[in-house]
Amino acid sequence: MKTRFHTVQDLASVLESENLPLGGYLVAREAFIQGKTADEVNAELDRRIQITRAALDRGLSAPQLSFSGLTRGNAVRLAAPEKAIVTDPFYTRAIAYALAVAEVNACGGRVISFPTAGSCGIVPGTLWAFRDTRPSGEEIDDARFREAFLVASCVGILIAERATLAGAEGGCQAECGAAGAMAAAGLASLCGCAFGAIFDAAALSLKNSLGLACDPVAGLVEVPCVKRNAFLAANALTAVSLELAGVTSVIPFDEVVTALKAIGDSLPANLRENAQGGLAVTPTGLSYREKIRDPRPEAPAGV
């Protein structure tokens, strides 16, 4: 079986030669490379999808407060907004869910790196919010939901193959930016988009994240990371709304990935996760670094 693809074009021709639809191919490929059955792959996907659900429920059920004080349980606030401007339930849930998962990560909870820990709320937040807000009669079953996670991961594979998914290499465009594109593709798949439109939605989202710096305060995965999860979920929603309205990307997905790589390579080291630039060196950013710097004299129990 053909298991390698570097571009959307590659992928299209592999699907043709294997004579499989996208979701079916991705499961068969995974089973092949892991030496497992398709059922085992699906079961593992379901297990991981449930772990994302547990994380998001946790982030919404109790305020998540981090050791550094940078994460302050904002998802709970968002889940019951009193003064929301946009009251569309899907939109408000998508940003609350994405934030919730990211906060759970920041506070040492159990999550799934997707594609990284810092960006782990974007895809699950977007997809679960969509599923939770379908009117009756339009429910999404497990198989379709699983397929959306597969499609999202497939976009991650394409970016990993030709660029990078590490903030230390490509800046945050490669982490949250990539996750936004992945979420757009997954959501497009849930909305019934065809193959071309799925990757076009990913291109729309990714284009809007190019150049995003990675400048985390005190080197922690909190500021700007946590709130950026909410913003990138909104980015994915916008991308799919455009796509469904027939607004397509002028630059195809594969070329956007090429641009992401080139931009990442030209980003200064200070904007690639070393916490020596951007927000990290603002007066407030530096004050947090000082605050957490000194090692504890001894490890207190229960921290």
Added chain:
Amino acid sequence: MAEKNVSIFDIFGPIMIGPSSSHTAGIARIAYLARKIFPYPVDRARVSFYGSLAWTYRGHGSDKAAVAGLLGIMPEDERLNHSFEIAAESGFTYEIVPVYELPERYHVNTVIIELENAERRIVLRGASIGGGSILIQEINGFEVDLSGELSALLVSHHDEVGVIAIVSHILAANRINIAGTSSHRKEKGDEALLVVEVDSPVGKSIVQQIESLPPIYSVVYIPGLSN
């Protein structure tokens, strides 16, 4: 990522305890492996954080992750957050040391783990290279290159010809496929280290069989993290 197929679960994974795949999950993995490589009672443990880790280990919980790994807690296990208490309850003592100077040949996220008891001691240098992936780069002065993904045998032996051949022969006779071998020696001395990565689990009896050979001092089997 160039040679190997990128799996869906490389993107949608690993399952981990936050906040950082490199500073939390990776460190937990290195410590977990260190304990597999040193499967003996530990009287003294010291964890030194270098580079980026020295500055940010508290906020990332790298210290909790390291202690968890040393206690045999997997990176995805939520008990990781309570590793200090679990250590205290079981009487496991340790020292955490930040080292702000980063030696030039060290990776920017380096941790050195020292474990010892009355008879034995190990010094292990690991690097957390991103996304939760790790490399063990040094064991007791031997420069190695071990990802921990595959199961491996660490064969400490007298530096003489033919050891690789004998070990391969025993593994082949037991239908165990070798994924790769690497041989390491120090500048001086007659001790060498053979690292054999394998595709399937290696049973105790095979380990003992290898260990009973005259040029072999000891054999440690480390089950792969991805199995």
